[in-house]
Amino acid sequence: MNLLRRRLLPAALGALALGLTACPDRDPLFDTGLDTFAPVAAGQTLTWVDRRAAVARTVDLSGPTVVTRATPLGRDPILAVARAGAAAEVLVLSRGSRGEQGVAPAPGTLHALLPAGGAPRTYTVASPFNALAQNADGRFAVAYFRAGAASERLLSNPNQIAVVDLAAAPSERNPALRTVRSFGGVPNEVVFSPPMMISGSARTLAVVLSDAYVTLLDLANPARPEISVRLTLPEDARAIRPTQVLFDGEQGTVYVRAAASNDVYALRLVPVTPDGPQANDFRPSINQLAAGLNPSDMALIGAAAERKLLVVSPGSRDARVIDARANTTVTIPLDAAATRILLFAAASPRDPMPAPRALLYGDPSGAAAVSFLELDDITARRGQNVETVRLPRAVGSLLPLPERDAVMIDHASGESTGQISLLDLTRRTVSPILAEVSLTGARFDSDRQRLWVAPRGNTRVGWVDLRTFSPGEVRLDQPVVGVIPLPGPMGAPGRVVALHEGAEGALTLLDAADLRRETARTVRGFLLENLLFGAAR
Amino acid sequence: MNARTLNAAVLSLSLTALGASAQAQRTSAAESPWSASIEVGPVWHHDTSHTAFHDNSNPPTVAGLAFGRDVAHLGPLLTLGVEAAWTNAGSTATVREVFATSLVTNRLHGGLIARVELWRWLTPYVRLTAGAAHLNASVEGSNGDTLTATRWTPQGSLGAGLLLTSGRWFRGLGWPRGKLAIGVEGGYQYTLPASLDASVPAPADEQAAADRLPAQSVPLGTLHASAAYLRITFNVRF
Numbered sequence: 001m002n003l004l005r006r007r008l009l010p011a012a013l014g015a016l017a018l019g020l021t022a023c024p025d026r027d028p029l030f031d032t033g034l035d036t037f038a039p040v041a042a043g044q045t046l047t048w049v050d051r052r053a054a055v056a057r058t059v060d061l062s063g064p065t066v067v068t069r070a071t072p073l074g075r076d077p078i079l080a081v082a083r084a085g086a087a088a089e090v091l092v093l094s095r096g097s098r099g100e101q102g103v104a105p106a107p108g109t110l111h112a113l114l115p116a117g118g119a120p121r122t123y124t125v126a127s128p129f130n131a132l133a134q135n136a137d138g139r140f141a142v143a144y145f146r147a148g149a150a151s152e153r154l155l156s157n158p159n160q161i162a163v164v165d166l167a168a169a170p171s172e173r174n175p176a177l178r179t180v181r182s183f184g185g186v187p188n189e190v191v192f193s194p195p196m197m198i199s200g201s202a203r204t205l206a207v208v209l210s211d212a213y214v215t216l217l218d219l220a221n222p223a224r225p226e227i228s229v230r231l232t233l234p235e236d237a238r239a240i241r242p243t244q245v246l247f248d249g250e251q252g253t254v255y256v257r258a259a260a261s262n263d264v265y266a267l268r269l270v271p272v273t274p275d276g277p278q279a280n281d282f283r284p285s286i287n288q289l290a291a292g293l294n295p296s297d298m299a300l301i302g303a304a305a306e307r308k309l310l311v312v313s314p315g316s317r318d319a320r321v322i323d324a325r326a327n328t329t330v331t332i333p334l335d336a337a338a339t340r341i342l343l344f345a346a347a348s349p350r351d352p353m354p355a356p357r358a359l360l361y362g363d364p365s366g367a368a369a370v371s372f373l374e375l376d377d378i379t380a381r382r383g384q385n386v387e388t389v390r391l392p393r394a395v396g397s398l399l400p401l402p403e404r405d406a407v408m409i410d411h412a413s414g415e416s417t418g419q420i421s422l423l424d425l426t427r428r429t430v431s432p433i434l435a436e437v438s439l440t441g442a443r444f445d446s447d448r449q450r451l452w453v454a455p456r457g458n459t460r461v462g463w464v465d466l467r468t469f470s471p472g473e474v475r476l477d478q479p480v481v482g483v484i485p486l487p488g489p490m491g492a493p494g495r496v497v498a499l500h501e502g503a504e505g506a507l508t509l510l511d512a513a514d515l516r517r518e519t520a521r522t523v524r525g526f527l528l529e530n531l532l533f534g535a536a537r
Numbered sequence: 538m539n540a541r542t543l544n545a546a547v548l549s550l551s552l553t554a555l556g557a558s559a560q561a562q563r564t565s566a567a568e569s570p571w572s573a574s575i576e577v578g579p580v581w582h583h584d585t586s587h588t589a590f591h592d593n594s595n596p597p598t599v600a601g602l603a604f605g606r607d608v609a610h611l612g613p614l615l616t617l618g619v620e621a622a623w624t625n626a627g628s629t630a631t632v633r634e635v636f637a638t639s640l641v642t643n644r645l646h647g648g649l650i651a652r653v654e655l656w657r658w659l660t661p662y663v664r665l666t667a668g669a670a671h672l673n674a675s676v677e678g679s680n681g682d683t684l685t686a687t688r689w690t691p692q693g694s695l696g697a698g699l700l701l702t703s704g705r706w707f708r709g710l711g712w713p714r715g716k717l718a719i720g721v722e723g724g725y726q727y728t729l730p731a732s733l734d735a736s737v738p739a740p741a742d743e744q745a746a747a748d749r750l751p752a753q754s755v756p757l758g759t760l761h762a763s764a765a766y767l768r769i770t771f772n773v774r775f
Contacts, residue, residue, distance in 0.1 A: 026588035034633035066753055477750050503635045503679040508750065517750070524737055525684045525755040528676060531632065532586040532733070532758030 027534030029053055034503050036527070040080045041484050043088030043115040046497060048505065048527060049073065049080045056080070056092055056113055059526055061486060061495055061509060068529040069117050074109030078130050083166065085138030088115040091166075093143055095128035098153055110143060110164055110175070123170045125162035126177060128153060135192030135204055139167050140219050142206050143175070147186045158186040163206065163222055180217070181228040185210035192219075193247040193254070199271040199281045207254065209242040214256060214267075216284065224280050231258060231265055231286075244297070250304035253324060254284070257291075257298050257311075264291045264298060264311060266324035287324055292316040292331070296339040301356065301375050310375075312338045314364050319371075321379055330379045335388040336369035338362055342398065346405040346425045348374070359407065359425065366394045372428060389428050392421065403448060404466055408433075422469065433464070433471070445512060446487035446494055454483035454498055461498050461510070474517055476500075476508045485512065504528050569714045569774040570607040572620075576600065578768040580626065580726070584761035590640035590674065592630040599626040599766065605650065618650040622666070637677040642762060644670045644692060644726075652700070660700040662722075667693040670728050670762060676735060686733035686757055696724020696768065718772035728762035 032052045039046040044062040049055075054075050060067040074094030083089040090113040099105035108128050112121040131146035143162040159182045164175040180187070189209045195202035201220070208215040208226075216227040231240050244257040254267040267284040274281045291298075292313025299310045301321070309322040314337040321330040338360035345354045351374075358373040374385035393411035396419075400407050409421045409430075420433040442453045450463045461483050462473040478500045488494035493513035500506035505527030511519045579596035582588075591597055601624030609617040622645075629639045646668025652660050670692045675685045700720040707715035736754035739746040 025585075026591070026593075027585045030589055030630070030632045032633060034635045068755075501680040502682065503633075504676065504682075504684070506678075506682075521751040521753065523753045523755065524682060525676065525678070525735055528636070528684070528735070528757060529755050530758045531676070532589050532760055534585055534589065 029534045036503070037077075037080050039484065039499070040082050040090050041486060041497075042082045042090045042113075044486050044489065044495070045088075045090075045115055046484065046486075046507075047080065047090045047113060049077050049092055050527070051077050054094070056090065056111070057505075057527055057529070058090070058113065058117070059505075059507075059523075060117075061497065062489060066509070066523045066526060068526045070530065071111070071113055071117075071120055073111050074122070075103075075106045076128070078128075079132060081132060081134070083112065083138045084134045084136055087138050087166075089113060089138075089166075091132065091134075091141065093125075093129060093132045095130065095152075096126075098128075108143070110141065110162075112166060121166075121170055123162075123164050123175050125164070125175050127156065127160055127162070129162065131187075131190075133190035133192065133206075134166075135206075135219075136194060140164065140192065140204065140206065141166055142190045142192075142208075144187045144190055144208070147188055161187070161190070161208070163217070163219065176222045178222075178226070180208050180215045180226050182210070183213050183228065183230060183234075185212060188241060191245045194249050196247060196249045196252055196269070198252055198269050205247075205254075207245055209245070209256075212236075212238070212240045214242055214245075214254075216254075216267075218280060221280075223278055225278075227280060227284060229267060229284050229286055231256065231261070246298060246300055246309070248300055248304075248307050251307055251325075252282075253307075255298060255300075255309055255324070257295055262291060262293055262295065262313075262315075263288045264295060264309065264322065265289070266309075268324070287327065289322050289324060289327070290329060291322065292318055292320055295320075296362075297341045299341045299343050299358065301343065301358070301378075308379075310341060310358060310373075312341055312360055314339050314362075319360060319373065323379075330382060332373070332378070332382050332386060334360065334371050334386060336360075336363045336367050336371055337365060338371060339364055340398070342400055342407065343375075344400070344402055344405070344425055348372070348426065349428055357425075359423075361395050361398055363394065368392065368394045370395065370423070372425075387428070389423075389430070391423075391430055392432065399442060399451070401448075401451075401466060404469075408451070408464075433469075441482060443483055443485055445485035445496065450485070450512075452483045452485055452496060454480040456481050461496070463515070472515060474510060474515060474520065476517075476520065477522060478506065478508075480508075488512070500524075569716050570618075572603075572605045572618075572718075572772050572774045574603045574605075574718075574720070574770040574772040576603060576622075576624070576768050576770040578766060580764040580766045582762070582764045584763070586758060586760050587640075587762065587764075588630075589632055590630050590638050591628045597626050597628040599624050599768075601625060601644075603770070605648075614654045616652045616654065618652065620648045620650060620664075620666075622646055622648065622668075632676070635679050639675050640760075641673040642670055643673075644668060646692065646694070648694075658702055658704075660702060661697070662700060662720075663695070663697045664722065664724070665693075665695050666726075667691075670731075672731055672733065672760060672762065674733050674735070674757065674760070676757070682737055684735035684755065685738055686735040686754075688731045688733055690729045690731040690762070692726060692728040692762075694724055694726035694766070696722045696766070698722025698724075698768065700770075700772070702774065712775070714775045716774040718770075718774055720768070720770040720772060722768040722770070723766070724768070725765050726763060728764075730759045730761045730763075732759050733757040 035051040037049045047058045054073045056071045075097040076095040080092045092111045096108040097106040108125045110123040125143045129143035134141045141164040145158040162175040193205040204219045206217040213230045241259045246255040252269040256265040266287040269282045291311045293315025295313045311320045317337040319332045339362035342359040356375040360371040368391040372387040397410045405425045422431045454461045460473045482499040484497045496510040498508040504525045506524040508522045603622035605620030607618040624644045626642045646666040648666035652662040677683045702718040734754040
């Protein structure tokens with residue numbers, strides 16, 4: 001009994017002490033706010049980036065059941081985009097961490113998330129960049145500092161950029177960090193050229209747009225210095241901000257339109273003999289061309305040998321055809337001022353043969369009209385090549401349907417019906433489509449067979465079959481906030497994802513091959529998957 | 538607690554009573570062989586999975602009921618009893634500043650108690666139990682929809698404690714077997730880890746439920762509900 005007396009009480013007290021000391025701290029992630037970016041579609045996946053947790057949650061919709069996987073990211077993700085081209089990857093740019101108590105400093109990173117899962121490629125871009133640009137085929141990306149955003153570092157160089165070759169594995173030389181020359185400005189945007197013939201070889205250029213100057217980088221020769229081109233004289237204090245860049249690959253010319261300028265700038269890339277292996281083998285020759293009052297859009301027209309620039313200038317209510325090489329401009333007065341250009345090739349009421357034409361639209365005064373421009377022989381016939389078509393209402397936005405020789409016009413009138421019209425580019429007729437919705441947020445499916453709309457707050461998603469222009473809709477269980485059509489595997493019919501309200505993640509999956517409520521299914525809470533694992537997921 | 542759980546509790550209690558009635562021994566302890574108790578006490582979970590349902594550092598509190606019967610006297614001081622018990626614990630939390638979470642755990646178990654009557658008024662004991670825990674977790678989303686996950690999982694516990702027993706205070710009231718007791722017990726309850734799959738429950742209205750689109754559940758992860766416990770009991774022995 002004495003033994004029991006000596007052992008039993010200490011055992012009980014020991015168990016109690018164990019309990020008191022074993023209670024864990026609450027997982028810190030549970031007390032962290034939830035802040036996710038809009039989902040990014042890549043292949044048959046949707047990826048949400050949980051910014052505060054620095055985790056990408058990829059929802060794989062390719063199988064019969066929805067599968068979610070989490071991928072750790074670099075600290076402080078700032079943006080997520082789909083990789084351009086066919087790679088179906090998601091790129092996530094993270095700013096890293098300057099270090100806090102208990103948190104080690106971490107460099108900025110660019111993660112390339114693979115559609116099938118697995119370890120992502122991680123490119124160390126080092127600096128806390130806040131913007132990313134890609135070229136059309138997704139081979140190159142440039143991380144840079146967009147003007148206006150705080151760097152949240154003691155010192156930062158806003159003209160530093162990181163050029164990433166996404167087709168190559170991360171290495172000490174990939175990404176390539178460099179600082180572009182500055183005339184006092186910082187990058188506003190980075191755009192990429194298609195392959196341009198320069199000195200007999202195809203080059204991809206990155207063009208960094210800054211206030212009053214542009215900077216050209218030859219991505220095929222990253223060790224060569226950048227070329228900066230001022231758009232104004234040094235003593236000119238105007239805020240000339242480049243806003244649109246067009247590339248004439250065959251003629252090796254870059255056209256730049258800038259806000260607060262009535263000129264467009266043609267940069268002809270002239271081959272030169274380089275001074276050494278690290279010198280550029282071209283130099284830009286700038287030509288400043290008058291383009292009317294407040295030019296708002298431009299497009300390249302004509303074959304390579306006779307390439308010209310078409311510019312619309314609503315301030316002077318005209319369109320201009322500019323030949324940069326001959327330094328000539330032809331002015332075409334318009335009945336309805338236009339701000340945008342849509343090029344297309346189709347027949348016309350007077351010409352059964354498809355030919356290059358342009359639709360000029362977006363009258364800033366609100367006039368309900370668009371202009372058709374016959375581009376053949378435009379410099380000689382000028383105003384005779386213009387046909388003005390009256391519309392029932394002013395154009396709000398326009399959705400080109402080039403495969404159908406038509407455009408859908410969103411009049412955005414604010415009325416409940418009759419907001420959408422179908423403009424037949426061949427017959428130049430306007431057919432109203434009775435719609436309770438706007439085209440804002442409308443999405444084509446991958447093979448452009450349907451156009452999907454999902455008015456926010458409505459429990460239905462609708463579509464227009466672009467082969468027959470017949471509309472349809474499916475009733476869902478919950479209000480919709482967006483719709484994302486996804487491609488199918490190997491050319492098979494894809495799926496359509498309707499997104500619902502809810503930070504926990506909610507979607508309805510529709511089968512594009514059998515669009516009925518009976519074939520739809522829902523998933524709610526996929527962003528809570530493995531919640532109980534917390535930060536250890 | 539749902540009907541199935543209640544049925545299980547009644548069945549377990551009945552078995553305890555039947556087993557006890559077979560015993561014919563009479564000792565001093567057998568003069569008050571039955572016991573009914575209520576219990577409260579904290580539990581200390583040692584896995585962070587539980588903190589998804591628990592906001593602060595104060596441990597969740599358990600409350601419950603137990604019924605027992607002494608069934609054997611293995612010597613002058615050692616008494617063996619059986620018991621059936623139900624406990625309930627609930628906790629709530631906010632996760633990611635958006636989601637309101639809650640976890641309700643109902644435990645049903647049967648147990649063996651070995652008491653050592655060292656003194657008339659102070660009785661050390663050890664208790665061994667086995668049973669099942671019913672986990673009911675819910676997460677309320679940002680738009681008001683609630684996902685729920687329920688799961689049964691086996692559990693058992695081992696603990697030791699002290700029972701402070703009164704004299705026959707009710708003799709004058711014509712109830713000579715009646716005694717009061719207060720117990721304090723510490724121990725550890727092991728619960729098999731349970732994977733929780735959450736989904737939005739079907740609407741109660743049959744027509745609405747039939748109209749609902751098929752829904753896929755979402756795995757919340759594995760909940761480790763094992764914990765050390767402190768159990769304070771208030772007993773009536775008779």
